[in-house]
Amino acid sequence: MITTLKGTTARDIQNAIMRARQNVGVASGLVFTLLVVAPASDYDEVFDACVEAGREHPSRIILATDGSARTTRLDAELHVGDEVPGEIVALRFHGELRDHKASTLLALLLPDSPVIAWWPREAPEPVASDPVGALATRRITDGMGCADPLTRLLERAQGLAPGDTDLTWTRLTPWRAMLASALDIHQLPVTAASVHAADDNAAGLLLASWLGSRLGIEASFTGNAGPGITKVTLTTAEGDISLTRTDGRMATLAAPGAPTRAVALRRREMSALITEELRRLDSDQVFLATMNHLAATMMPGPDAAKE
Amino acid sequence: MTDASFVNPLRDETDRRLPRVAGPCALVLFGVTGDLARKKLLPAIYDLANRGLLPPSFGLVGYGRRDWDDEQFADYVLQSVRERARTPFRAEVWRQLVEGIRFVTGAFDSDDGFANLATTLADLDAVQGTEGNHAFYLSIPPDGFDQVIEQLRRQGLVDKQKRNPWSRVVIEKPFGHDLASARALEEKVSSVFSSDSVFRIDHYLGKETVQNMMALRFANQLFEPVWNRNYVSHVQITMAEDIGIEGRAGYYDGIGAARDVIQNHLLQLLALVAMEEPASFEAGNLRAEKEKVLAAARAPRDLKSHTARGQYTGGWAAGEKVKGYLDEDGIDPATHTETYAAFRVDIDNRRWAGVPFYLRAAKRMPRRVTEIALMLRPAPHLPFNLNDTEQLGSNALVLRIQPDEGIALRFGAKVPATPMEIRDVTMDFNYGTSFAESSPEAYERLILDVLLGDPPLFPQHTEVELSWKILDPILDYWARKKNAPEGYAAGTWGPPSGNTMLERDGFTWRRP
Numbered sequence: 001m002i003t004t005l006k007g008t009t010a011r012d013i014q015n016a017i018m019r020a021r022q023n024v025g026v027a028s029g030l031v032f033t034l035l036v037v038a039p040a041s042d043y044d045e046v047f048d049a050c051v052e053a054g055r056e057h058p059s060r061i062i063l064a065t066d067g068s069a070r071t072t073r074l075d076a077e078l079h080v081g082d083e084v085p086g087e088i089v090a091l092r093f094h095g096e097l098r099d100h101k102a103s104t105l106l107a108l109l110l111p112d113s114p115v116i117a118w119w120p121r122e123a124p125e126p127v128a129s130d131p132v133g134a135l136a137t138r139r140i141t142d143g144m145g146c147a148d149p150l151t152r153l154l155e156r157a158q159g160l161a162p163g164d165t166d167l168t169w170t171r172l173t174p175w176r177a178m179l180a181s182a183l184d185i186h187q188l189p190v191t192a193a194s195v196h197a198a199d200d201n202a203a204g205l206l207l208a209s210w211l212g213s214r215l216g217i218e219a220s221f222t223g224n225a226g227p228g229i230t231k232v233t234l235t236t237a238e239g240d241i242s243l244t245r246t247d248g249r250m251a252t253l254a255a256p257g258a259p260t261r262a263v264a265l266r267r268r269e270m271s272a273l274i275t276e277e278l279r280r281l282d283s284d285q286v287f288l289a290t291m292n293h294l295a296a297t298m299m300p301g302p303d304a305a306k307e
Numbered sequence: 308m309t310d311a312s313f314v315n316p317l318r319d320e321t322d323r324r325l326p327r328v329a330g331p332c333a334l335v336l337f338g339v340t341g342d343l344a345r346k347k348l349l350p351a352i353y354d355l356a357n358r359g360l361l362p363p364s365f366g367l368v369g370y371g372r373r374d375w376d377d378e379q380f381a382d383y384v385l386q387s388v389r390e391r392a393r394t395p396f397r398a399e400v401w402r403q404l405v406e407g408i409r410f411v412t413g414a415f416d417s418d419d420g421f422a423n424l425a426t427t428l429a430d431l432d433a434v435q436g437t438e439g440n441h442a443f444y445l446s447i448p449p450d451g452f453d454q455v456i457e458q459l460r461r462q463g464l465v466d467k468q469k470r471n472p473w474s475r476v477v478i479e480k481p482f483g484h485d486l487a488s489a490r491a492l493e494e495k496v497s498s499v500f501s502s503d504s505v506f507r508i509d510h511y512l513g514k515e516t517v518q519n520m521m522a523l524r525f526a527n528q529l530f531e532p533v534w535n536r537n538y539v540s541h542v543q544i545t546m547a548e549d550i551g552i553e554g555r556a557g558y559y560d561g562i563g564a565a566r567d568v569i570q571n572h573l574l575q576l577l578a579l580v581a582m583e584e585p586a587s588f589e590a591g592n593l594r595a596e597k598e599k600v601l602a603a604a605r606a607p608r609d610l611k612s613h614t615a616r617g618q619y620t621g622g623w624a625a626g627e628k629v630k631g632y633l634d635e636d637g638i639d640p641a642t643h644t645e646t647y648a649a650f651r652v653d654i655d656n657r658r659w660a661g662v663p664f665y666l667r668a669a670k671r672m673p674r675r676v677t678e679i680a681l682m683l684r685p686a687p688h689l690p691f692n693l694n695d696t697e698q699l700g701s702n703a704l705v706l707r708i709q710p711d712e713g714i715a716l717r718f719g720a721k722v723p724a725t726p727m728e729i730r731d732v733t734m735d736f737n738y739g740t741s742f743a744e745s746s747p748e749a750y751e752r753l754i755l756d757v758l759l760g761d762p763p764l765f766p767q768h769t770e771v772e773l774s775w776k777i778l779d780p781i782l783d784y785w786a787r788k789k790n791a792p793e794g795y796a797a798g799t800w801g802p803p804s805g806n807t808m809l810e811r812d813g814f815t816w817r818r819p
Contacts, residue, residue: 039602093464106481168326176317176325177325177328177359178328179501180315180317180318181328183317184330184440185331211317214319216316250402253363258436259434259436260434261362261364261435262363262402263358263403264356264359264399264400264403265359265657266397266399276324280324282321284324285319286319286321287320287326299478
């Protein structure tokens with residue numbers, strides 16, 4: 001059921017949600033409130049990602065976008081009970097209200113349950129001090145959704161607050177899983193590590209930082225034409241363990257004393273990333289350590305990325 | 308290469324995102340053309356691969372009588388994946404999987420077939436790097452177990468002593484048809500496989516379900532205080548199926564509802580709901596608690612009053628005209644096999660003494676539902692007029708297992724705008740209306756646990772034997788009775804004796 005409200009207020013929206021719920025008979029049991037702040041141009045993709053996320057995590061999802069500068073007004077569109085188990089509230093802030101989103105959002109948070117904020121594109125820095133970010137206990141940004149991913153990631157590494165995460169890290173999970181299980185099998189000390197990825201691939205840089213912090217060695221990051229991460233090599237006394245992916249979909253794993261094997265390692269779309277990200281709401285210590293490592297080794301500037 | 312002292316620097320206990328990916332291994336599937344393999348197992352294997360949980364060094368070997376080559380088998384797998392997989396089809400995942408797909412033609416007793424299997428596995432170890440780790444999944448009728456296990460031993464495909472590389476075996480219910488046969492099966496299996504390499508799969512009890520129940524019981528303060536004889540008057544465990552035997556006459560006839568599902572699913576549910584808190588969720592501790600409560604459970608003393616069995620008769624079920632059990636194809640018209648089984652179980656311990664557990668399992672019920680209902684005692688005193696509370700039943704806490712897993716709490720509330728009228732209302736929690744869509748299918752968890760060697764939630768033979776000890780007296784009594792089970796119209800909640808069984812104790816079945 002879709003309800004459209006023009007020139008509305010948080011109270012009217014709240015009432016409309018209650019009515020909609022009674023009409024479609026949706027049970028409660030929503031697990032959290034997700035605040036999404038996105039540019040209007042990305043509305044469709046972000047909305048689809050919200051539907052996917054809502055499917056696995058029944059929740060109240062509030063999608064906030066900016067409207068025109070001319071009049072000060074709030075428009076809302078409620079989606080209750082049709083394609084999602086929870087609720088999706090799409091809000092469009094016009095005029096002055098664009099700078100006071102938090103006042104409306106605060107009134108619409110679900111009682112008790114956690115609040116998560118997500119910026120699929122550019123995010124205010126530091127997010128924790130942003131009025132919307134301050135409403136949330138968990139703030140999800142996406143360095144790779146920004147115009148200059150490497151710089152963004154490094155900035156973020158310096159100003160990280162508890163509860164901040166970045167989808168750049170989420171993108172790495174399959175790579176990290178594959179590399180960790182390769183070491184489960186080939187139990188050898190790693191003497192050197194290198195990551196090759198597209199020039200502006202923040203995930204590649206972060207992966208190198210993770211390898212560096214975990215292995216206690218210097219892991220190099222080398223830029224190329226991509227797509228995404230193209231190759232990771234762990235050097236051991238018996239030979240290299242390498243994971244190579246040139247087409248962004250299919251990788252090959254080579255290791256000493258084992259046949260070369262194919263591994264599906266697809267670049268994932270936004271909905272898969274946010275769904276994974278929402279699965280755990282506790283703080284991610286390994287991410288913090290990796291970002292701290294990045295801040296410590298890569299400063300002062302992004303140009304220091306080593307060959 | 309595996310060394311216990313090696314600590315993988317890339318792993319961290321707090322790194323909870325990193326999934327556990329299975330190590331190099333090959334899965335050998337017996338019974339590939341069966342319903343279960345086609346509808347559940349093969350799609351689940353693809354889904355695991357798609358979620359990145361299968362190792363690059365993975366082999367899938369089909370064994371069966373079909374005269375197929377590897378490609379034909381791969382096509383068959385592909386078809387089942389396309390029809391049934393939960394996750395979207397991706398060409399690159401399939402490419403990874405197909406490299407390790409093999410088929411070996413042979414019968415369960417064929418020396419040549421198993422010799423070929425051994426060669427194929429050795430080849431996979433070299434080409435795919437599966438390193439000699441093999442899991443054998445016996446998705447076949449129990450009479451084939453003996454032959455297959457014996458052949459595996461003869462071909463040297465399993466070594467009971469060896470941990471590395473490992474060999475594991477997965478067997479499906481039924482685990483025997485009574486205590487004696489369960490023991491014989493156990494002897495056979497354990498002569499070839501060590502006990503921690505045997506995985507008895509009970510797909511109704513997906514790991515998620517068990518973990519959800521553990522979380523409800525042991526992560527909350529709210530429920531534990533009432534979880535005993537002081538507050539609970541009785542417990543009803545129902546597993547109703549709306550389908551008939553669906554062409555499984557050969558399997559079902561002679562087995563019946565009690566052996567088919569009560570012995571394994573319902574008694575497992577009973578164990579989980581009635582057991583004490585385990586010291587930890589480590590395999591041994593959880594099993595110890597389940598075994599304790601099963602050992603304290605027993606069949607009712609008065610078998611005549613507290614057991615019921617029935618057979619569905621033809622009629623209209625849920626808007627469809629259906630055959631009676633005796634008219635189904637391949638059923639002996641004189642058979643006494645029950646399609647409805649219900650009985651009482653008593654648990655002789657401090658927590659549950661005097662609280663009857665009523666179990667029922669049946670086919671051709673009005674709808675498909677599996678649930679556990681804890682029915683609470685009435686309030687000791689009701690400060691209302693009798694009329695006010697006429698509509699008030701007993702409070703109930705219902706754990707719905709399937710479909711649409713959830714928890715419902717039933718209690719009395721005042722009807723608005725009446726002077727004082729109290730009626731039952733339900734507070735319902737779902738694990739998410741569309742949860743099923745993205746939460747893993749039970750078989751995915753099961754297969755992954757087998758490949759990882761993670762046994763906690765699989766019943767071990769002691770549990771299987773203890774369940775037979777509860778069931779055997781009832782089965783013997785029914786066998787002695789010689790008369791036919793009572794008929795019940797298809798699409799109803801079972802025969803009258805099922806209801807009188809509870810009425811004798813002053814209760815009624817809740818309508819699930």
